[in-house]
Amino acid sequence: MSPILTTDFAPEFSGAATAVAGALGAYLLLVEPWLGRRMYASLARRRATEPRALVRYFTLSITLWWAFAALAASTLLLSPGAKAKDLGLALPKDPAFFLPVVLLFAVIAVASGRSFRELAKEGKHIPGRAAIEAMLPRTDAERRLAIAAAVTDGICAELVYRGLLIAFGVGALGLDPYLAAALSLAVYALAGWYQGGTGVVVLALFGALLTGLYLATGSLLLPIAVHAMISVRDLLIPAPELPHAQGGAA
Structure with missing residues (x-):
């Protein structure tokens, strides 16, 4: 049985914490x-004519994500009976599983990133x-912000979507952990709508992987590591010479 799906996984949310998590x-x-x-469509329209458009976009995204993470963490402070591990803030129960998986995805991220750069040099199509x-x-400034945004996404999105929403589903809504995980995955997948229907499917598949890693380890550490590595790889894909994104449709 997966560590998070044991009988001791019973998050306790106070009334205030329930209100924060529900909102x-x-x-x-x-x-x-x-x-x-809407934000991505606006960025796509302004990208070629406003030099700092991407800097502002990443800065706003980073600020919002850390604000969401702070709200998620506040539910612990508002709930005397809650524990950090209820939101996945714990070490993996099996380091022998954690380390090989991190190494595997590090190799995948580096190898695929190198492949993307080679395709860009040859002027070939880069998937996605x-x-x-x-x-x-x-x-260089945009690349530094892109890395910061990718790492922020890995940390904060996992704390909010996997850690908080699953705990909220179980502790506040009384759902079965599997159902709570499925609902949190559905909410996460919808965030890919800025890329259109394809984006929703891609985030659903990626989110299913991250949810599985969380359920298997009872810790957000592995999903955070995998999420951050893949996000850094994606945001460092070589950009084409002239942007032609038109509003975020995949």
């Missing part, structure tokens, strides 16, 4: 997909690049 969950479900699509083209950096 954040509602935002992620009802507002984030629409707002993310068109869907995120407006976010790809072209200057």
Whole structure:
């Protein structure tokens, strides 16, 4: 049985924590997909004519994600009976499983990133690049922010989508852990709407992998590491000479 699905996984949410988590969950479900699509469409329109458009986009994204992470962490402070491990803030129970998986995904990220750069040099098609083209950096300052945004995404998205939403589903809504995990995955997948229907499918598949890693280890450490490595790889894909993203449709 997966560590998180044991009988001692029973998060306790106070009334205040339930309100905070519920409000954040509602935002992620009802507002984030629409707002993310609108923000990306705006970036795509301005990218070629406003030199600092991407810097502002990444800065805002980083700020919002850390604010969401702070709200998620606040549910622990608002709930005297809650424990850090209820949100996945614990070490993996099996280091022998953790280390090989991290190494495997590190190799995948490095090898695929190198392959993408070779394809770019040869002027060939890079899978998935068109869907995120407006976010790809072209200057050193943009690359540094892209790395910061990718790491932030890995940490904060896992704490919010996997850690908080699953715990909220079990502790506040009384759901079976599998159902809570499935619902959190559905909310996460909708965040890919800024890339269109293809983006939703891609995030659903990626989110399923991350959810499985969380359920298998009872810790967010492995999902965070994998998420951050893949996000860094994606945001460092070589940008084309001239941007032509048109509003985020995949």
